[in-house]
Amino acid sequence: MTNLNRYSIFVYFMTLISLIGLIGCATSPSLATASALDSEGDGDYVVGPEFPIDPDLTDKGNPKGKMFTFGMRLADSRIFKGTDATLEPEKKPVREERKIYVYVPAAYEDGTKAPLLVMHDGPGGLDLVRH
Structure with missing residues (x-):
């Protein structure tokens, strides 16, 4: 065939x-x-x-991590300076600063290797980890 x-x-x-x-x-x-x-x-x-919320998703008295935010000027970025032609700044202004959200788990010890999670959709997902 x-x-x-x-x-x-x-x-x-x-x-x-x-x-x-x-x-x-x-x-x-x-x-x-x-x-x-x-x-x-x-x-x-x-x-x-x-x-009711599932008990596994509730606060059980476990140690809580810390979250902090800071800003980074796009002009200071080594990767994305906000000058890409596809952004069309004449149609929509390009932000000059990017907000960075950082969550540090309570069990993290300074100087040790740790996984890194990068999210490009804003800080909404941090509600799932910061308890």
Whole structure:
């Protein structure tokens, strides 16, 4: 069997599976219709109750690390000075300073090697580690 024949058979079966899936979706009631059939009939449903936080995610009295922030001027950076042409400063001003967030675990000892985590999406993820 040639590669072209195998490819044709593959495309045929994938198309067939897709059509079967579409037919199944078209014949089943939609989620919007199902949620509109609640006991009051208005389609308004509140998820609840509030669930307690998993005990493994709560403060158990363990030592707490320290977090601090500082700023770094982009012009002082050896890697990204903020002068990249793709930033288009005429359309949107380029920040002159970058905020740096640092978390040091409580168990860290000065001078020892430690892993490093670099996040490019802001400090939101630090809530997961600073307890």
